[in-house]
Amino acid sequence: MTTTPTPMTEENYPMIRITNLHKSFTMGSQELTVLKGIDLEIPRGQMVAIVGASGAGKSTMLHIMGMLDRPTTGTVYFDNQDLFKMSEAQQAEFRNRRIGFVFQFHHLLPEFTALENACMPALIQRRPIEEIEQEATTLLQEVGLGQRLHHKPGELSGGEQQRVAVARALLQKPDLVLADEPTGNLDTHTGESLFGLLRDLNRTRKTTFVIVTHNDKLSAQSDRIIHMQDGMIV
Numbered sequence: 001m002t003t004t005p006t007p008m009t010e011e012n013y014p015m016i017r018i019t020n021l022h023k024s025f026t027m028g029s030q031e032l033t034v035l036k037g038i039d040l041e042i043p044r045g046q047m048v049a050i051v052g053a054s055g056a057g058k059s060t061m062l063h064i065m066g067m068l069d070r071p072t073t074g075t076v077y078f079d080n081q082d083l084f085k086m087s088e089a090q091q092a093e094f095r096n097r098r099i100g101f102v103f104q105f106h107h108l109l110p111e112f113t114a115l116e117n118a119c120m121p122a123l124i125q126r127r128p129i130e131e132i133e134q135e136a137t138t139l140l141q142e143v144g145l146g147q148r149l150h151h152k153p154g155e156l157s158g159g160e161q162q163r164v165a166v167a168r169a170l171l172q173k174p175d176l177v178l179a180d181e182p183t184g185n186l187d188t189h190t191g192e193s194l195f196g197l198l199r200d201l202n203r204t205r206k207t208t209f210v211i212v213t214h215n216d217k218l219s220a221q222s223d224r225i226i227h228m229q230d231g232m233i234v
């Protein structure tokens, strides 16, 4: 008897589906293979931690998921769309609308306030600025910065700056937030508090989070831990 495979519908396909992903960098005459055949599925709403030794390929994989870099071979599907079959313009549009980024170094613009920084990615949309500012204010309040809206990054603590970066990443209501060592530059207590914030946002907004971290205590609080070693998932 033959069985018919279940067709992929909007309800049952994973949000992210990575198949046989390889990434190599060419350094002079040498080729360095950093990702060596990654297969991974991430369902919508999951909070995933990626852990592994330095150089294992964690950031490279995160960058490819966010289309900040291209795979050498293999495919990445996001809601059944093959990301690397899109044109650059389509990728930019998709990235801006559906993916938020939080990095170890928050990359806030020093001459702009917390509110202005949080609004920044939304400003390219043709929407009234007042509407964007209202949403950013609500988000900054949600991340505990209601009293810091008009402070510039230099007038905020490291943890507060990172919260602004989280608000900025969430403003477009992305389906997926990619975070690369978001607590790496923070002291233990501030790092735990930021991770708690990400966990709350994941639960309340159902946003999917993929977080690269070296912190075992924090990764243990995720729904799932992916261990990478030498370019592979182990």
Ligand SMILES: Nc1ncnc2c1ncn2[C@@H]1O[C@H](COP(=O)(O)OP(=O)(O)OP(=O)(O)O)[C@@H](O)[C@H]1O
Pocket (backbone or CB within 6 Å): 025, 026, 027, 032, 034, 052, 053, 054, 055, 056, 057, 058, 059, 060, 061
């Ligand atoms: N643009 C590049 N050109 C050449 N080699 C690169 C490039 N980017 C990364 N690499 C190499 O790929 C390997 C994996 O790097 P990656 O940043 O993905 O590791 P990681 O697991 O995130 O490490 P860490 O925990 O230290 O951030 C490293 O050996 C790195 O030197």
